[in-house]
Amino acid sequence: MTPQTTHTNASAQRQLVIIGNGMVGHHAAMSFLDACQGKADWAIHIVGEETYSAYDRVHLSDYFQGKTHADLALGTGDEYREHGIHTHLGVAARRIDRDAKTVALADDTVLPYDALILATGSYPFVPPIPGHNLPSCLVYRTLDDLDAIRNAASDGSVGVVIGGGLLGLEAANALKSLGLDTHVIEFAPQLMPVQLDADAGTLLRDKIQALGVQVHVSTATQSITADEQGRTVLAFADADPLVCDVVVFSAGIRPQDALARDAGLTLGERGGVTINNQCQTSDPAIYAVGEVALWNNAIFGLVAPGYRMAETAAAHLAGTDASFTGADMSTKLKLLGVDVGSIGDAHARSAGAVTYRYSNERSGVYRKLVTSADGSRLLGAILVGDNSLYDTLLQYYLNDITLPKEPDSLILPSSEGVPQLGVDALPDTATLCSCLNVTKGDVVGAIDGGCCSLGEVKAETRASSGCGGCAAMLTHVVNATLEARGVEVDHSLCEHFHYTRQELFHLVQVGQIKTFDALVREHGQGLGCDICKPTVASILASCWNEGVLEPAHVNLQDTNDTFLANMQKDGTYSVVPRIAGGEITADKLIVIGEVAKEYDLYTKITGGQRVDLFGAQLHQLPEIWTRLIDAGFETGQAYGKSVRTVKSCVGSTWCRYGQQDSVGMAILLENRYKGLRAPHKLKFAVSGCTRECAEAQSKDIGVIATEHGWNLYVCGNGGMKPRHADLFATDLDDVTLIKTIDRLLMFYIKTADRLQRTARWMENLEGGLDYLKDVILNDSLHLNIELEQQMARIVESYQCEWKAVLDDPEKLKRFRTFVNSDSADSNVVFVKEREQIRPARDDEKARLIATT
Amino acid sequence: MTANAQTPSQAHASITSPWVQVCKVNDLVPGSGVAALVLGQQIALFYLPDEQGLSASKRVYALANQDPASGANVMARGILGDIRGEAVVAAPLYKHHFSLETGRCLEDDHWQVTVWPARIVDGKVEIEWV
Ligand SMILES: Cc1cc2nc3c(=O)[nH]c(=O)nc-3n(C[C@H](O)[C@H](O)[C@H](O)COP(=O)(O)OP(=O)(O)OC[C@H]3O[C@@H](n4cnc5c(N)ncnc54)[C@H](O)[C@@H]3O)c2cc1C
Ligand code: SF4
Ligand code: SF4
Ligand code: FES
Numbered sequence A: 001m002t003p004q005t006t007h008t009n010a011s012a013q014r015q016l017v018i019i020g021n022g023m024v025g026h027h028a029a030m031s032f033l034d035a036c037q038g039k040a041d042w043a044i045h046i047v048g049e050e051t052y053s054a055y056d057r058v059h060l061s062d063y064f065q066g067k068t069h070a071d072l073a074l075g076t077g078d079e080y081r082e083h084g085i086h087t088h089l090g091v092a093a094r095r096i097d098r099d100a101k102t103v104a105l106a107d108d109t110v111l112p113y114d115a116l117i118l119a120t121g122s123y124p125f126v127p128p129i130p131g132h133n134l135p136s137c138l139v140y141r142t143l144d145d146l147d148a149i150r151n152a153a154s155d156g157s158v159g160v161v162i163g164g165g166l167l168g169l170e171a172a173n174a175l176k177s178l179g180l181d182t183h184v185i186e187f188a189p190q191l192m193p194v195q196l197d198a199d200a201g202t203l204l205r206d207k208i209q210a211l212g213v214q215v216h217v218s219t220a221t222q223s224i225t226a227d228e229q230g231r232t233v234l235a236f237a238d239a240d241p242l243v244c245d246v247v248v249f250s251a252g253i254r255p256q257d258a259l260a261r262d263a264g265l266t267l268g269e270r271g272g273v274t275i276n277n278q279c280q281t282s283d284p285a286i287y288a289v290g291e292v293a294l295w296n297n298a299i300f301g302l303v304a305p306g307y308r309m310a311e312t313a314a315a316h317l318a319g320t321d322a323s324f325t326g327a328d329m330s331t332k333l334k335l336l337g338v339d340v341g342s343i344g345d346a347h348a349r350s351a352g353a354v355t356y357r358y359s360n361e362r363s364g365v366y367r368k369l370v371t372s373a374d375g376s377r378l379l380g381a382i383l384v385g386d387n388s389l390y391d392t393l394l395q396y397y398l399n400d401i402t403l404p405k406e407p408d409s410l411i412l413p414s415s416e417g418v419p420q421l422g423v424d425a426l427p428d429t430a431t432l433c434s435c436l437n438v439t440k441g442d443v444v445g446a447i448d449g450g451c452c453s454l455g456e457v458k459a460e461t462r463a464s465s466g467c468g469g470c471a472a473m474l475t476h477v478v479n480a481t482l483e484a485r486g487v488e489v490d491h492s493l494c495e496h497f498h499y500t501r502q503e504l505f506h507l508v509q510v511g512q513i514k515t516f517d518a519l520v521r522e523h524g525q526g527l528g529c530d531i532c533k534p535t536v537a538s539i540l541a542s543c544w545n546e547g548v549l550e551p552a553h554v555n556l557q558d559t560n561d562t563f564l565a566n567m568q569k570d571g572t573y574s575v576v577p578r579i580a581g582g583e584i585t586a587d588k589l590i591v592i593g594e595v596a597k598e599y600d601l602y603t604k605i606t607g608g609q610r611v612d613l614f615g616a617q618l619h620q621l622p623e624i625w626t627r628l629i630d631a632g633f634e635t636g637q638a639y640g641k642s643v644r645t646v647k648s649c650v651g652s653t654w655c656r657y658g659q660q661d662s663v664g665m666a667i668l669l670e671n672r673y674k675g676l677r678a679p680h681k682l683k684f685a686v687s688g689c690t691r692e693c694a695e696a697q698s699k700d701i702g703v704i705a706t707e708h709g710w711n712l713y714v715c716g717n718g719g720m721k722p723r724h725a726d727l728f729a730t731d732l733d734d735v736t737l738i739k740t741i742d743r744l745l746m747f748y749i750k751t752a753d754r755l756q757r758t759a760r761w762m763e764n765l766e767g768g769l770d771y772l773k774d775v776i777l778n779d780s781l782h783l784n785i786e787l788e789q790q791m792a793r794i795v796e797s798y799q800c801e802w803k804a805v806l807d808d809p810e811k812l813k814r815f816r817t818f819v820n821s822d823s824a825d826s827n828v829v830f831v832k833e834r835e836q837i838r839p840a841r842d843d844e845k846a847r848l849i850a851t852t
Numbered sequence B: 001m002t003a004n005a006q007t008p009s010q011a012h013a014s015i016t017s018p019w020v021q022v023c024k025v026n027d028l029v030p031g032s033g034v035a036a037l038v039l040g041q042q043i044a045l046f047y048l049p050d051e052q053g054l055s056a057s058k059r060v061y062a063l064a065n066q067d068p069a070s071g072a073n074v075m076a077r078g079i080l081g082d083i084r085g086e087a088v089v090a091a092p093l094y095k096h097h098f099s100l101e102t103g104r105c106l107e108d109d110h111w112q113v114t115v116w117p118a119r120i121v122d123g124k125v126e127i128e129w130v
Helices: A023-035 A057-065 A077-082 A143-154 A166-177 A198-210 A258-262 A303-317 A390-399 A440-448 A454-461 A471-484 A501-510 A516-523 A532-544 A586-598 A618-630 A662-673 A734-751 A758-764 A768-777 A784-796 A801-806 A842-851 B008-012
Strands: A014-019 A042-048 A085-089 A093-097 A102-105 A110-112 A115-118 A122-124 A137-139 A158-162 A181-185 A214-216 A221-226 A232-236 A242-244 A246-249 A253-255 A273-275 A286-288 A293-295 A331-335 A338-344 A354-360 A365-371 A378-384 A431-433 A573-575 A602-605 A611-616 A643-648 A682-687 A701-705 A710-714 A726-732 A830-833 A836-839 B019-024 B032-038 B041-047 B060-064 B079-083 B086-090 B097-099 B118-121 B124-128
Touching (some): A014 A023, A014 A110, A057 A143, A057 A166, A077 A085, A093 A258, A158 A166, A166 A181, A166 A246, A198 A214, A198 A338, A198 A354, A198 A365, A286 A303, A378 A390, A390 A471, A431 A471, A501 A516, A501 A734, A586 A602, A586 A618, A602 A836, A611 A618, A618 A801, A643 A662, A662 A701, A726 A768, A734 A768, A734 A784, A758 A768, B032 B079, B060 B118
Parallel strands (some): A137 A246, A158 A181, A158 A246, A181 A214
Antiparallel strands (some): A093 A102, A221 A232, A232 A242, A331 A338, A338 A378, A354 A365, A573 A611, A602 A611, A710 A726, B019 B124, B041 B060, B079 B086, B086 B097, B118 B124
């Protein structure tokens, strides 16, 4: 039955078929292309049962944070086509015929092969509890699974995860983020029994319970049934039944080895396709890689070992020597926001192993070292609550580095902070990035080859492009290596100041410097430029909040700041009055309309819920603003690197779902922070409930009403590189909300780089979100009082810049198109389109000017 | 279009003399620019009063007000500064830098804007009409 046998250049090309387009199958194809560079004598076919092309399963949960398949995709259809790879997606392979050397697919296609790679991964094990196949019982492995979970959660309120291992806790986090009351049921007496000991498991349970997830250990589920209301009931051996809406099984994984079994390949006793060091199965033409493969009687449930297998198989197939020699299974994770690390022999099962423990219940930190009998070598470790030691310990473990005389000094709290293992102590073979298999030697080699920054090293070695867990270690090694070679990493703002924006901020504040001239005299050189002048102007404004048009500052500003309006492409300006929270009276709306009509301005509603008026010439700005200010408007500061708008939905006042008065809060916030100068523009939004009509999660500061108060999201943005905001604090009352925002904004203003929006700023803070939480919520730097006071000063000294201009004839002088003539700019020419003006195009202009 | 109409200050300018009076010194903004209309030409005037290393005669500069990158008459509204010692204005829309001395564009050789010699005499700003 080979009606559709696919032959691609059958005579010349050999055929490689890869079954499974998961992470490892994809990597196998890419590695094979790499391994036989240029020699296009193979045709490659990839067969994948999922309809999606390969995606990053490790970051599967990000799908619930708004990532799409496209974001998570490892390769695109175009890329496959470009490399001449034939894909068969959404079709399972049904049968391997080893005699005929063919694979039959579910759609009856038959693919002949010269070599076959099995990368079918594994499937979630669902224990045969009665009722396990009810519609509410789901698993957590694929994007389709996640869609099903989201669906089931949408009209439910309680979710249960069966299995308290690593993936189970990740699933629990997902259920919680979907707004469900979440329970975890674990059969063993503790969470994560594979990676943790009993003490660590208990601490983890306490921490997770504190985050609102119910953990039930030593609990066996006996049956699952549906009740009359269509809800799901779990019955246990010795606990009360639990009523819920979604059940996610996460009770371990099993190798997807059915094809191999049917084809008569050798399997392990408990499944998995047996492979040798070259990743060949018992049939040398067939390789197995990833979670389906059994090497040395072990299955590796992590992506890095799968990648190593894929590379080995690809190299072997291309005729190069390569061996898979096992892999380290140490893991570092953040589960429900709790740091967990497990290295090597965490359970101290090695003969003669010695254990050291440090436990602090108050701060919720647990650390354990397992060393050799003489205490000189690290065999394993467990960390809960704080992973800052993980990288260092892992290097001790992987490279067999001699431990300090008192090994416990590594885990005891010390006043000097985290003991960093010196870069020199690491051998060249030390793996820094296990996902991409990059060693210290590779990094040093890249620097020898001319890379002089972290970015260049990343681009060259691809280090840190996998799970990202190695970023801190990589940065440390790159910087230390560069510094050791006397390469100075240049952080200068521009040629006039050899300081970063943050350093300049500090110099201004400590030295009480009030002008650009003084700063350049004391700490810089030359006249300045269009980079440092506006930067310093913004720092001066943030520190002292003097008007931007005071004589000492006026020549520092970008034209938009100088003329308090946004210059458009033809040199005219747009005028944007503040409409706090997007709320406006009919009378004010009429004034805007009248002004627009009188000056023939183009009007448009903006994304920030206000109205822009385009096409004003410089000399018209004061008249227009006189009209607006008389009617009670203030400048909208659309021109500044400052707070733009606080978008809001109507909230509890009008909306049937509203939990709080989102408009009121938006107006309060907008009026508080209007005029605040920052390294970049700041956008806010307030939604009245979790339906999020104001899109607060795409803003620098997003506030979403809850039943009890406000949830604060920070550091999101739209624009060129969109980023979802991170949940920062929950259920805040009005006062705490404002205090928290005060501190966060002030900290941003003090420490961000020029033109760095909050999202990039936070990503670049060492320690990221957690560090930021620590500083702002726990006051770890003892800065909060100062930050609040600084903000209070700025809020107090607010003045409407346009009002200040109109009150001062000297300043008004600047708003002349020509200093020696009342003419308008004859080069500004408009034509009408859709009943409004727009700038004429060059050809139109030529015609119009010719006929006048 | 009537933008070319003679204005009082231009009327004072003597057309026969190559030096044309444009405006008063206090029409200028220290460390910044203003635009003027001279015989139908838009001119950007920049004023660097007491910067180090510049002689008194080099304190005012006149360049064409039209920015070649955008075609808009906005040069006078750019930020002043120096790049490796050369005094420049950064055009406000696309931020190309133009030398105040020579009018050359530091980023793109094709673009060159007209410069006029300029000076201050008795509190009046004059440019040499060449
Ligand atoms: C939520 C989650 C979090 C994780 N976190 C981490 C982590 O932090 N670190 C880490 O290292 N690992 C993590 N893992 C594990 C990691 O994702 C796996 O180790 C890795 O994906 C294994 O890759 P694979 O290609 O072997 O299998 P898979 O990615 O499962 O791919 C196998 C593919 O083969 C397809 N297939 C199966 N049978 C057939 C057939 N007959 N015909 C056609 N196609 C078939 C399947 O549909 C599937 O798409 C996580 C896994 C999950 C689910
Ligand atoms: S976010 Fe909530 S309160 Fe606001 S409009 Fe939408 S549904 Fe209503
Ligand atoms: S998206 Fe582009 S075209 Fe539109 S306003 Fe922004 S910068 Fe201009
Ligand atoms: S260790 Fe995962 S990206 Fe480097």
